[in-house]
Amino acid sequence: MALNSLGREIPASYAGRTLTPYRDPFSNQPSGLAAPRPITRVNPGTSKLVGSLREAIEASGLKDGMTISTHHALRNGDYLLNAVVNEIAALGIRGIWIASSSVHPVHAEIIPHIKSGVIAGFQCGVNGLIGELASKGELQVPIIVRSHGGRARAILEGSVKIDVSFIAAPCCDPCGNLNGYFGPSACGSLGYAQSDALHAACVVAVTDNLVPYPAVPVVIPQTLVDFVVQVERLGDPAKIVSTTTRITTDPVGLQIASYAAQVIEASGLLQDGFSFQTGSGGISLAVADKMRSAMRRGNIKGSFGCGGITGYFVGMLEEGLFSSLMDVQCFDTEAVRSIGVNQAHQEISADLYANPFNRGAVVNRLDCVILGATEVDCNFNVNVNTESNGYLLHNTGGHSDTAAGAKLSIIVAPSIRGRLPIVRDQVTTITTPGETISVVVTERGIAVHDRHPELKEELIRRKLPVKEIHDLQKETCRITGTPRPLDFEDEIVALIEYRDGSIIDVVRRVKE
């Protein structure tokens, strides 16, 4: 055990891997060469079409102990990971690692295969029941949680080696040119699948929309794809993308959004060339709505909107408030429609979006990002992975990536959630280091990190309710009472890997 720079106990090794404790956001330097894949040759007249997922698995040469991946652009509507794991189990293959870009509640279907040893571990975070059971010690498999940029880095470095990647391809031709724009399972951007396509030893494109050659636009080219499989359905369209994403109507949420918008205006960043990311949550969208009004008022022409893209940002692009959208994932049908027709709506890979180890990611150019939290501590460290019951329920997503990249990273959260305070002495799990957070905005007050003294002064001048984060904590705890510390076993159920590959925290088994 060693303490990392945030005071978390990090073991020397985990699941056979030597661990490096987290030190700071930016100084860790990569060494070595990008991970290469085998060169192959496909002559004219060779067919890549195989008859079924099972045939594709057999053709791929998947064996006990290997690593597979899928992408999560179909989100909770995805059928593919479950189908792949079922076929792997039926073939009698065991000890498989899953290195998908994310695992969603719908994938709870694979739990029996985890318990039976078909699945040996997760080189990715897990949303929902799998994480909960792991936290209870009911699943004896290692879980390594990475940010979107961290996953791209790990694949590029070769610290995660994907043997077979199964890419859900909403629009695909028989040679494997594919995009996510068209078809019954259209999901828009395939940003998370790009690293897999470039680095996996074998790539299987799986489609429910096999189109005549060539499928254009070519997002992933045939040069990277080994096999193509047609299936009846890739997913449930109703769960792949939302038909609408909505602004919060909750008065607390609206108050937070209003404060956040005023923080952005006070920061001086809201000028021509402004770049901005929010998620698809109700408060985030309310902030976006206020920025839209402010940009209209000030006749401000923004640069780019980034991240998971909603119809809200598409509207701002079409109105000329952004010159482009940088889209790693589409959150709603309007975003999917737009990316298929508008050249200024740019699909980007997770590598381009957020990898810390390349020649510069898009997050490095963000002026402002709006982020959520399950907990924040008095050093501004943020938890989004575990809930206050200690259960691992959420992935990191782009949280620590955008916080490190953006000039202004704003956490928006109600001061109290489920009768528990958001601001704590200690967070259950550190996802994102406080040194990359600028401001925490609650309906009860605004806390500004010490590295932004001028912003703090300006907020005070504007008579916004600026509070020291300790005061915000004490004030909230007077209402909620001080939460009882959780009891954990020593057993580690998951690693929280920072985007540079160092370990920022571990998740331990909750004592029942």
Next chain:
Amino acid sequence: MALNSLGREIPASYAGRTLTPYRDPFSNQPSGLAAPRPITRVNPGTSKLVGSLREAIEASGLKDGMTISTHHALRNGDYLLNAVVNEIAALGIRGIWIASSSVHPVHAEIIPHIKSGVIAGFQCGVNGLIGELASKGELQVPIIVRSHGGRARAILEGSVKIDVSFIAAPCCDPCGNLNGYFGPSACGSLGYAQSDALHAACVVAVTDNLVPYPAVPVVIPQTLVDFVVQVERLGDPAKIVSTTTRITTDPVGLQIASYAAQVIEASGLLQDGFSFQTGSGGISLAVADKMRSAMRRGNIKGSFGCGGITGYFVGMLEEGLFSSLMDVQCFDTEAVRSIGVNQAHQEISADLYANPFNRGAVVNRLDCVILGATEVDCNFNVNVNTESNGYLLHNTGGHSDTAAGAKLSIIVAPSIRGRLPIVRDQVTTITTPGETISVVVTERGIAVHDRHPELKEELIRRKLPVKEIHDLQKETCRITGTPRPLDFEDEIVALIEYRDGSIIDVVRRVKE
């Protein structure tokens, strides 16, 4: 010395490299892993802008004996390679290899730097005076000529290692996102620069059109670019792209085009889904024009047009005769306009276009390609590299790639050019093996390769002037006389590498 399968004498080694003689078009299998590049890290706030080309060269760490590259999408209008070599010379760096995608007549300006030892050799073909002087023994540097697909393969394999790539970027932002669509030096597709961006140890984007971040569409992403340099002009717009490309008006050319079109119709390939490539020469365009008429008449919806793209193919796309264009290089202003606005006009890398060692290139899906020749022998082997005076004057381009990929590869050429016969006992240089050629069409008759007996029968049935290639040769030689064999020295001035890396021929010094 060993004889390759086409009877050419291939030395055991050349310029320090062990050579593999050519055997056949398809059996050579790759082994090993793709060549990786160093991983690096660029934190937020880091600027990639450097003040001049010279500063960029210094920042890149270029040293004696290293290898540089440029792309040739600016064709004979390119200013960049000359400027780079001049700066390298001014910095006192020597022994540099040039691994550009092509070198054009405009680059004759660097000849003094070849003679002085600044330039040590060419990992690419050379068009124009450099090749002529090499053929005369006046430049003592090795030249290794590759096809477009072969170059992508060599870079992917690591048999050509580019230390610093200078990418002419007609539209580029300060982080190095770039495309070729917009600006004073707009050239359209940057297909030839893609492998360089992915594999060069250092990438310098050079632009005369620095636009606000982000430059969309992103064709080469910032994640691959180390430095960005602004220069006054990348090239001469009048020579970068033609304003128009025109159909031949020469009666011989029109007769050839008419025969070629009839061969395609007789082949049975002209049906829905037809895919087609021609060059930008007058005869090729005349064939394209006839195919357009035939497709209209037959109400045929083609699949894709491929290759260097002209306004002719753009018209066919917009008319619905093609569903897409696969564009590795734009030949005229209309093609440049189209690729910037039409999603069905797809930019493709040279790797996707033609690399024999990947998971399948676009050329593998071609129904028909129309190709030129300086000479053809009675085994259908084709020369495009040297002229009948023995001088190395032309690059291979996509010639051997498309011939190997297409179902029907048609050579169009006048039977006599400059009083010399096109069909010979022996060609001066073999560029493309006869076993990948289907038909040779001249105004004097049509020769069909033995591997297409049914096509031959059908052409005879249609009363087209089918002739044995030996008869075509004899008939032409009766008019021209038998050409006197050229005299060559033993000295090898260039290798002609086949697309798979084997050596299909060598070019020797011409005896004066």
